Amino acid sequence: MIRYFFSIIGGRPFNDIDGLELPDIEAARAEAIGLARDLMRMEPERQDWSSWSIHVTDEKHQEIFDLDFSEAV
Amino acid sequence: MVHAENNGTPNGRNWLLALLPPADLALLSPYLKDVTVKQGALLQEAGEPIDFVYFPHSGMISVLAVMQSGNGIETATIGREGAVNALAGFGVPNAAGRAVQQIEGTSSRIAASHFRTAVNDSAGIRDLIARYTDLKMTQILQSAGCNALHSVQARLCRWLLQTRDRADSDTLALTQEFLSEMLGVNRTTVTVLARALQDEGLINYRRGKVALIDRPRLEKRVCECYAAVRRKTDVFFSTN
Numbered sequence: 001m002i003r004y005f006f007s008i009i010g011g012r013p014f015n016d017i018d019g020l021e022l023p024d025i026e027a028a029r030a031e032a033i034g035l036a037r038d039l040m041r042m043e044p045e046r047q048d049w050s051s052w053s054i055h056v057t058d059e060k061h062q063e064i065f066d067l068d069f070s071e072a073v
Numbered sequence: 074m075v076h077a078e079n080n081g082t083p084n085g086r087n088w089l090l091a092l093l094p095p096a097d098l099a100l101l102s103p104y105l106k107d108v109t110v111k112q113g114a115l116l117q118e119a120g121e122p123i124d125f126v127y128f129p130h131s132g133m134i135s136v137l138a139v140m141q142s143g144n145g146i147e148t149a150t151i152g153r154e155g156a157v158n159a160l161a162g163f164g165v166p167n168a169a170g171r172a173v174q175q176i177e178g179t180s181s182r183i184a185a186s187h188f189r190t191a192v193n194d195s196a197g198i199r200d201l202i203a204r205y206t207d208l209k210m211t212q213i214l215q216s217a218g219c220n221a222l223h224s225v226q227a228r229l230c231r232w233l234l235q236t237r238d239r240a241d242s243d244t245l246a247l248t249q250e251f252l253s254e255m256l257g258v259n260r261t262t263v264t265v266l267a268r269a270l271q272d273e274g275l276i277n278y279r280r281g282k283v284a285l286i287d288r289p290r291l292e293k294r295v296c297e298c299y300a301a302v303r304r305k306t307d308v309f310f311s312t313n
Contacts, residue, residue: 006261018264018280020249034259042225 003059004028006035010052010069019059028056028064036072087128087181088154089205092313097197104187110174112246116157117172123165125182127157132178133239135255136170145171146220147255149212152178152239154306155205161185162192162202175251176240201313208309215298223296225256229266230295232256233276237285238303245283270294 001021006028008014022028032054040049049069056064090098090105105128110116116127119139127134133152137145148170151157157172157180183191192199219228232255236245252267253260267278275291277284285291292299 008265014265014268016261016264020260031259031261035261035265038225038258038262039265 002028004031004064005057005059006032007055007057008035008039008052009055009066010049011046025064029067032056032065032067033072036067036069040069040072086153087130087156088310089156089201090128090181092201092310094197097191097195100191100195100198101183101188104183104191105181106183107179108182109179110177112174112177112248114174115171116174117168117170119169119171120167123158123161123168123185126159126161126185126188127172127180127182129153129155129157129178129180131241132174132180133176133236134172135175135251136172137254139171144257145254146257148216149209150175150235150239151209154310155209156202158185159202159205159209162188162198164189176236176246204309204313208305211305212302215302219296219298220257223298225258225262226266226269227294227296228256229263229270230275230291231299233283233285234288234291234295234299235302237288243285245285247283249280 001023003019003021005016005019007016020031022031036052036054039052040046052069054067054069056067058064090101093101107130108127110132116125116134117123119137129152131153133150134157135147136149136151136157138148139145151172158168192202219231223231229252232247232252233245236247237243249260249263252263256263258266264278267276267283270276270291271278273290275285275287275294277286
């Protein structure tokens with residue numbers, strides 16, 4: 001298991017210091033998509049999410065990938 | 074614990090059992106066995122035969138509706154004010170929902186067959202279980218409306234407060250996985266929501282350990298469902 005960190009870049013920045021243990025990068029991608037969908041669902045009145053993304057890193061603070069919210073729609 | 078103070082029921086005992094007169098309790102007592110159940114243990118799978126009825130003395134159990142995907146969502150929580158699988162007393166053979174121990178605790182459990190015999194033999198037990206089922210139905214209806222209509226943030230506050238009412242501490246060992254399942258959101262979303270409450274000074278949150286630090290303000294942030302269910306429960310135990 002690898003601990004991944006999911007930070008939000010955009011309107012309401014969120015720096016993930018807890019992280020989540022997941023088996024692989026596929027699971028990390030699914031988590032990032034789920035998080036983006038939750039955030040969009042929780043704020044349906046917001047139309048423009050173009051500047052929002054999720055920045056995924058590992059324990060060494062190395063970037064694993066960035067997910068634009070547009071990829072999660 | 075305010076419920077207990079209201080009706081004089083001692084802490085550490087199941088409130089339904091405490092309401093039974095000695096003659097009715099005597100029908101159950103020979104078959105009741107205390108069990109301590111760890112967090113995360115599955116007490117009952119949805120759709121499966123009911124083997125036991127549980128009367129919690131401490132801890133908390135959640136009942137989930139389970140979808141074909143295997144995902145579940147909260148429909149009710151049961152603590153020392155209630156019972157799990159009580160409808161087995163009326164001969165219901167299989168459980169409608171999945172019951173999972175969410176906070177470790179002790180319950181008295183009785184085999185479903187023995188419970189059914191006691192319900193058949195006692196109008197008092199029968200009446201209590203019927204009225205308790207109505208109370209639980211209220212909670213399930215409230216949850217259905219809440220899950221559909223209220224913000225995830227307000228629902229998280231409801232969860233924290235109703236869990237606090239069952240726990241004996243302001244520090245709640247709720248796993249992130251559990252909250253994620255209850256609220257129907259991703260695990261990281263739980264972290265984001267909890268951190269927002271922490272930034273406002275309402276809770277402390279770190280990897281699933283939640284400490285309530287400002288209950289009055291949490292009560293202002295919660296949806297109406299917390300007070301509605303609590304009021305019904307208080308009325309039930311103050312008038313029975």
